[in-house]
Amino acid sequence: MTRILVVEDEAAIARALADDFRSQGYDVELAADGRTAFEKARTDAFDLVVLDVMLPGKDGFDVCRDLRRAGVRTPILMLTAKTHEVEKVLGLELGADDYVTKPYSRRELQARVKALLRRSAGELPETCRFGEVEIDFSRGEVRRGGRTVEVTPLEFKVLTAFVRRQGRVLTRQLLLDEAWGRDLFVTERVVDNQVNNLRKKIEPDPSRPRYLVTVAGQGYRLDGSE
Secondary structure (H helix, E strand, O other): OOEEEEEOOOHHHHHHHHHHHHHOOOEEEEEOOHHHHHHHHHHOOOOEEEEEOOOOOOOHHHHHHHHHHOOOOOOEEEEEOOOOHHHHHHHHHOOOOEEEEOOOOHHHHHHHHHHHHHHHOOOOOOEEEEOOEEEEOOOOEEEEOOEEEOOOHHHHHHHHHHHHOOOOEEOHHHHHHHHOOOOOOOOOHHHHHHHHHHHHHHOOOOOOOOOEEEEOOOEEEEOOOO
């Protein structure tokens, strides 16, 4: 059974979310503060964390950041009353996979949850190699020549999108949808910056990329993975 951790300090909202998810056949656990949420998500196996931003003790941004630093790759959907784009971007940069802004509709939340669960259940190899680089999806790590390469959560999501569709051209818009989400307004130049950063970390010669290849007028393609 799919397991969801709901992190919400308002008891009435938490109960409503739990009842709704259980009616859809999910197994639900609740946490009412950030520290409890972090320990539960770090030590137990969940398929999704629904994480409110405004929490006592440790806010949702800190929980998200610390889980990713601890190597936890469980998908995270953030619930936020904040509407500023910069705060949505912050959540994504810290490792969140999607967000819903309060007040939200029941249908919208259900759709976002199902989309995240489908995406996380997609076919991925345990590891992917190209040249000296190895992506370990089970550990959420990138290594080069046996040494760990520090990548940001967004960079890891971009790499994951490439591996899911290796050998195919990915447009900048598709990469934006995969890594940043469809509702966030960021320019396609942000994608170029992320790809350039990744090239510096995984390419033998970033100025002449062998793996993250530019396809003129279309986007990028991952070549040479094993």
